[in-house]
Amino acid sequence: MSGLLSFFRASPEKPAGVFNPQRFRQLRWQTFLAMTLAYVTFYVCRLSFTVAKSALVDLGISPSELGMIGSALFFSYAIGKLVNGFLADHANVVRFMSLGLLLSAGMNLMMGMTTNAMLLTIFWGINGWAQSMGVGPCAVSLARWYGTKERGTFYSIWSTAHNIGEAVTYMVIAAVIAGYGWHMGYLSTAALGAAGVAIMLLLMRDSPQSCGFPSIHEISHEPMEEEEAKSSILKNQLLALRNPALWTLALASAFMYIDRYGVNSWGIFFLQQGKGYTTVEASAIIGVNAIAGIVGTILAGILSDRFFARNRSIMAGFISLLNTGGFALMLWSPHSYYADILSMVIFGATIGALTCFLGGLLAVDISSRKAAGAALGTIGIVSYAGAGLGEFLTGIIIDKTSVIENGKKLYDFHTLSLFWVAAGLVSALLCFVTAVMVARRHASEHRTLLSS
Secondary structure (H helix, E strand, O other): OHHHHHHHEOOOOOOOOOOOHHHHHHHHHHHHHHHHHHHHHHHHHHHHHHHHHHHHHHOOOOHHHHHHHHHHHHHHHHHHHHHHHHHHOOEOHHHHHHHHHHHHHHHHHHHOOOOOHHHHHHHHHHHHHHHHHHHHHHHHHHHHHOOHHHHHHHHHHHHHHHHHHHHHHHHHHHHHHHHHOHHHHHHHHHHHHHHHHHHHHHHOOOOOHHHOOOOHHHHOOOOOOHHHHHOOHHHHHHHHHOOHHHHHHHHHHHHHHHHHHHHHHHHHHHHHHHHOOOHHHHHHHHHHHHHHHHHHHHHHHHHHHHHOOOOHHHHHHHHHHHHHHHHHHHHHOOOOHHHHHHHHHHHHHHHHHHHHHHHHHHHHHOOOHHHHHHHHHHHHHHHHHHHHHHHHHHHHHHHHHOEEEOOEEEOOOHHHHHHHHHHHHHHHHHHHHHHHHHHHHHHHHHHHHHHO
16 A cells, blocks of 8 residues: 555656756756646547437437436545545546546446446446546646746646647547447547646656756746745645635636536537537537637737736636626527637637636645645636536426427526526636635735735
8 A cells, every 4th residue: 555655646756956947948848748648548439429429319318317327426526536635636637647547548448338327327427537647736736837927827838738728529429429439439539638648748747856856946046935835835725725725716616617518518418409510610610619719718818817817816807797798699699600610719718718817827826836736726626616516407398398299308598598697607706706805815815915
């Protein structure tokens, strides 16, 4: 047991030699790119079930059972993200993350071997735990390799892995399922996951210290606060949990995740059943959301570093309002391919930024650097509890509002649309509440500095 724990413990520091800036930049870029590419495959392994839903409905699985299967991932992911976030602060992130992706790929392989709803729920629940072993190590790696003045930009670039993974899922995996069946879709997903594991093990590095460099704080000349420097990792993690802004931010993220996974999990189904698109057409429209998110995420990160570095929650609130407007356009506009594309451009660009901000960057901003994984884990358990509840309620609402006419089931999405739009508005409100709390804390710190 002790041997297993030591295997996952953070790599020991190597004696620092003469600092070689060129070698440092090479290893940092190598680690960053490997981590980002691997996280793309994490996301494909998370969303494969989404594009297989219509095929599973045709095989007799009900929307309520689909909701149960989908919520199993969210609830296990939520708990796992908290636990594994705390562990990631102490861990060798390369080994920890690789094990999670390997397990996730294995569960996708198992998903392609059965249509039993209970077994699918178990496999997808295990996949949720495996998925939770990915994001925490990424946040910790970014905190280990990048200083405060760079973090917003590089965090936003890394966050595009979400969007690239979604695009690969909606375009490539959906095309595989349409052409070769849902079994091959899951098999292709598992193969991509295995490739991601190989990339991490070959190219990713745990920390600058594990490569013989000084810590990022010494390299970037950013002194740690005295309390943070003297306190243990565990104490910094516990201090992060006492920050009320972390909890309002977590709730804002939870409501945002209801809408995010409303599109990711049910967008294709909505466009097929509510607007009459084919699987490939619906997947292409939803895929636009993922592509637009790449541009939106990077721009938001760069702009926030320039204009809102001390309080990104203000920017997040306005982005959230725009995001809700884009979602409402898709839900309530008449059948129009171009209007639906436009709605996904707006939604995608803004949801990418919100996933970056609410899903992690803001939590790292307002917490100790030694508690990046713990802060992200706290946001994660609340966010995915919201996503899981939203997934479950969505399945129930769809079932309860559907009717049978001439032997065919017809779906009425009016009630569901109101639920989704309300969630977006609540998220925006909580972003502004968080911004006020952060501003008050900064004002208090400023007064303390002046009086000392």
